[in-house]
Amino acid sequence: MAELGVQIETFPLRHHFTISRGRKTETVVVLATLRDGEIVGRGECCPNTRYDETPEDVAADIRAMAPALRDGLTRDALQDVMPPGAARNALDCALWDFEAHAFGVPAWALAGLNEPFLVETAFTLSADDPAEMAAAAAANATRPLLKLKLTGTNDLDRVSAVRAIAPETRLIVDANEAWSATAYEAMVPTFVKLGVELIEQPFPAGDDDALGDLARPIPVCADEAFRDCDSLAGLAGKYDLVNIKLDKTGGLTAALQAARGARAAGFGVMVGCMVGTSLAMAPALLVAQAAAFVDLDGPLLLARDRTPGLVVDGSRLSLPCSGLWG
Numbered sequence: 429m430a431e432l433g434v435q436i437e438t439f440p441l442r443h444h445f446t447i448s449r450g451r452k453t454e455t456v457v458v459l460a461t462l463r464d465g466e467i468v469g470r471g472e473c474c475p476n477t478r479y480d481e482t483p484e485d486v487a488a489d490i491r492a493m494a495p496a497l498r499d500g501l502t503r504d505a506l507q508d509v510m511p512p513g514a515a516r517n518a519l520d521c522a523l524w525d526f527e528a529h530a531f532g533v534p535a536w537a538l539a540g541l542n543e544p545f546l547v548e549t550a551f552t553l554s555a556d557d558p559a560e561m562a563a564a565a566a567a568n569a570t571r572p573l574l575k576l577k578l579t580g581t582n583d584l585d586r587v588s589a590v591r592a593i594a595p596e597t598r599l600i601v602d603a604n605e606a607w608s609a610t611a612y613e614a615m616v617p618t619f620v621k622l623g624v625e626l627i628e629q630p631f632p633a634g635d636d637d638a639l640g641d642l643a644r645p646i647p648v649c650a651d652e653a654f655r656d657c658d659s660l661a662g663l664a665g666k667y668d669l670v671n672i673k674l675d676k677t678g679g680l681t682a683a684l685q686a687a688r689g690a691r692a693a694g695f696g697v698m699v700g701c702m703v704g705t706s707l708a709m710a711p712a713l714l715v716a717q718a719a720a721f722v723d724l725d726g727p728l729l730l731a732r733d734r735t736p737g738l739v740v741d742g743s744r745l746s747l748p749c750s751g752l753w754g
Contacts, residue, residue: 430469430526432494433461436483439705440731445554447577447604455703455730456483460490460518462497462526469526470753471711473514473675474702478652481514489515503527503681512656512678520679521711521753528754535754536714539684546739546746547716550575550600550723558582558589565590565597571743573598575628575723580606584615591622600721602628605652609638620645626698626721628671629653639666649698649721656682657689669696671723672715675704680711687715696720703729706737710753713738713745 440454455474462469475481489510493501496509503523510516528535536544553564555577565574574597576590587601601619607630619627627646631639633653647668654663654670656677663670670690677683687697699716700723701709709724716722724745727733736751747754 429500430462430464430467430497432491432497433459433463434487434490435459435461436487439733441703441729442731443554443729445552445703445729447555447579447602451554452703455726457704457708458483458486458490458514458518459707460522462522464526464530467526467529469522469524469529470707471518471521471523471525471679472704472707473518473521474704474708475514476675476702479513479676486513486515486518490518493519503679507678507681510678512676512682514675514678516678516682517674518679520681521674521708524680524711525753535680535711539680539714541714541717544713544717544747546741546744547713547719547722547724548572549725549728549743549745550721551725551728551743552577552602552723553590555579555586558585561586562589562593565594569594569597571597573600573721573743575599575725576601578603578606580608580611583607583611584618587619587622587624599624600626600628602651603630605629605632607631609642612638612642616643616646626669628698636666644668647696649696651700656686660689660693660695663695664693667695669698669720671698671700672719673700673702674708674712674715675702680714683712683715687718698722699724701726705730705734706748707734707753709738709745710747713747714754 475486550573552575629651649669650667651671698721699719704726739746
């Protein structure tokens, strides 16, 4: 019998954020709130134009579920009546939060998981000219893991400049579909020497068969090429890991299933995010507990976060005592 509220909210970024597809200075999220008397559950999603999502369309898709939610729609039923994506993510996470408050049991316990511990997240450096990325690396050189956004041009210079200024920091790179096979073959040997530990989505999703024939001395992670468990069969032989994002899977329920399915199929697991607030990161922390790589730095990129937010100690994230989610 829960009543549904939906809001579109804007959060400014601390600095501009640039990837191969464009630049932004703010992030727009959609907040779903379920309320039944004093019991409240919240979920946040970040619509992404890469997946043909706009905040307005996502908000409308969520609002369309109001009658079903009043009639007692469950999380399990939600998986069948909404497709994967941002809208289902917000509702699924709101239902988890609602149930946690209704039963007085943490979401991790409802999921049959062990109590979550803090995780160490990558910190993302926005794509920029090599000197600017080196300066950003210098400002964050004490972080244990930096993720470098690349664009397909001057990428060797970018990574070399960051490595020179942060010689001890672990590095991963994310091309966001911007490379060709020729560029991959030219750069990877140098990336090996520079100690890059992971390459995310080098080629466009759907045009990545070349990965099956190329050497992968650095593990390659599917991001745009992976949505949920249904994606796994098409990734075999091309990728070593998959990047699980709740906005892609359509919520925590499907993300937990995706993590189990990926490991069963022989893939490593990375847990990532769109640029969202602590409310979006909190459920993802449950999936991140056993991930090989964690990239949940959304709140670290914001000029302001929700209050309360996640407990942040450098690059280490842990759930707050209460009041945020789950």
